[in-house]
Amino acid sequence: MSQLVLGPLLRYVGEREATVWVETESAGEVEVLGHRARTFEVEGHHYALVRIDGLEPGTTTPYEVALDGDRVWPPANSPYPPSVIRTLEPARPYRLLFGSCRIALPHEPPYNLRRDEDPRAREEDALYTYALRMSTRPREEWPDLVLWLGDQVYADDPSLGARSFAASRRDVAEPPGEHVADFEEYTHLYLDSWSDPLVRWLLSTVSSAMIFDDHDVHDDWNISEAWVAKMRAKPWWHERIVGALMSYWLYQHLGNLSPRELDEDPVYRRIDAGGDAGPLVRELAERADRDVTAARWSFHRDLGGTQLVVIDSRAGRLLDGSGRRMLDDAEWEYVERHARGDCDHLLIATSVPFLLPAGLHHLEQWNEHVCSGAWGKLAARAAEVIRQAIDLEHWAAFDESFRELTELERSVAAGERGIAPATIVTLSGDVHHAYLYEVAFRRDPAAAPGAPNGRSAVYQAVCSPMRNPLSDPERRAMRLASSRPFIAVARLLARAAGARDHDVRWRPAGRRQPWFNNQLATLELDGRRAHVRLERPVPGAAGPPQLEQVAERRLA
Secondary structure, eight states, X not given: OOOEEEEEEEEEEOSSOEEEEEEESSSOEEEETTEEEEOEEETTEEEEEEEEOOOOTTOEEEOOEEETTEEEESOTTOSSOOOEEEOOOTTSOEEEEEEOOBOOOXXXXXXXXXXXXXXXXXXXXXXXXXXXXXXXXXXXXXXXXEEEOSOSSOTTSOOHHHHHXXXXXXXXXXXXTTSOOSHHHHHHHHHHHHOSHHHHHHHHHSEEEEOXXXXXXXXXXXXXXXXXXXXXXXXXXXXXXXXXXXXXXXXXXXXXXXXXXXXXXTTGGGOOTTSBOHHHHHHHHHHHHHOGGGOXXXXXXXXXXXXXXXEOOSTTOBOSTTOOBSSOHHHHHHHHHHSOSSSSEEEEEESSOSSOOHHHHHHHHHHHHHHTTTTOHHHHHHHHHHHHHTTOOSGGGSHHHHHHHHHHHHHHHTTSSSSOOSEEEEEEOOSSSBEEEEEEEOOOTTSOTTOOSOOSEEEEEEOOOSBOOOOHHHHHHHHHHTSHHHHXXXXXXXXXXXXXXXXXXXXXXXXXXXXXXSOEEEEEEETTEEEEEEEEEEOOSSSSOEEEEEEEEEOO
8 A cells, every 4th residue: 555755744725725735655546635636756756736625714624634545644543633724714813933944853862962062963953842832732822834934954964864865876975975966865855854753743734835045955055146157067066956946846836836826837737647747847947947937936825814925035036247136027026916015914935034133234235246346356256255155145135136125115014005014024034043123114205294104013033943053153153243343344345335225224123132042933913913922942851842932022
């Protein structure tokens, strides 16, 4: 009897419909709540996305998974509660869990120790610890959505299983070494990341949305045109990037889409149930690597009274000399179309933060201008080395796009794109620490006297990592970037290189920031009220790890 390899993952959930994703050992028919889908094959691996409709808003429906008529989920004698689909209801409070950067390692020593205790350690896994607590709590306290904000897998710091598999099939003394090399190795990386029984149960019963960041492919992925040219010259890079995009489309992207959007997806609608989709998916990945218009990875979700717009701030970058931008015109138009008012809350998610500590922001402004030739060719070459060495690649390093996103948020907050939401919150990860900034915009000098200077409360909320904390020297460097002397020097450098000030200001919302831990954030939305909470895992006194609250704040 064929079995599940991975899943089920509960992905899209609306008021009346949902999708459930699985990977199976072999071809077959998958059934969930009377709805069926035949698997499709990609280079020896079998997948299905079951579309379920006819559900009622605001209901909780337990489900099982059958494969060719045999029940394969939940496992026999499972210690966890039944997997359920909880549909949206606009009047009901909504709970969203978010974070990024989760490396896959075992949950016992030496891997859950501090790095100063063992260099292999990454401390306690925040997602695992959250799932542990969730399994003992009533359903009313469970999150409605887990938003993964990048680095769901680490292709350049693989799991133990992925390393072992790579060593079994090629010489890891040759490049790319123990890093993931191709699609087949990516499948083992996802297997190790999502197959822990507790994490697997959480993914089966909480809807998830995902966007990639650099380590899903390679550190600094698409940081600059020079970086791309350097990587494309390496003989192993083609299979690496193609395997990354193939696996992302299969394991992450498909589940982001609603059933209607699945029907519109140019690749998914061409896949025959039970057929070989490998050539279609590989061809998409090859085109998407060379042409940013070949795929739109950004997506949106209607969460009842809240709109969530997730921006691809990694794969769609324009990097040529005519001007650096985070995404092309068509994808930006998509973001603008969905990032509007007439909702209680607008959430804009981008894996790399929109707003950084002020010192880093000015440093990235300076670096972009110098790399573009503001101080001559020799300085530009040196600045490119600095850019890649210390990862100067966030929105501040894409000045035109930064200004576009600033204006978008300002106009929504001012009620120029529909009724202003109670909050606009930009959700991000990537930087391996957490912070919360209050955001304000300069008054438009052309506005009439007494015109409102924004009516929404606007924030940048960053939560990272789930499991991959900074070392002590890295933490000291991040604190330095927030110091007044560093900010003053970086701002002077940026101005000397020709950088202009922006029409936005930000400051920490509360003291004792940033927070350096493995951690997860929860955003609770109830009508036009909003509340955020940050928690970290700590070792249990004489048992499993537990969650400890780090900070909380009412946003609206």
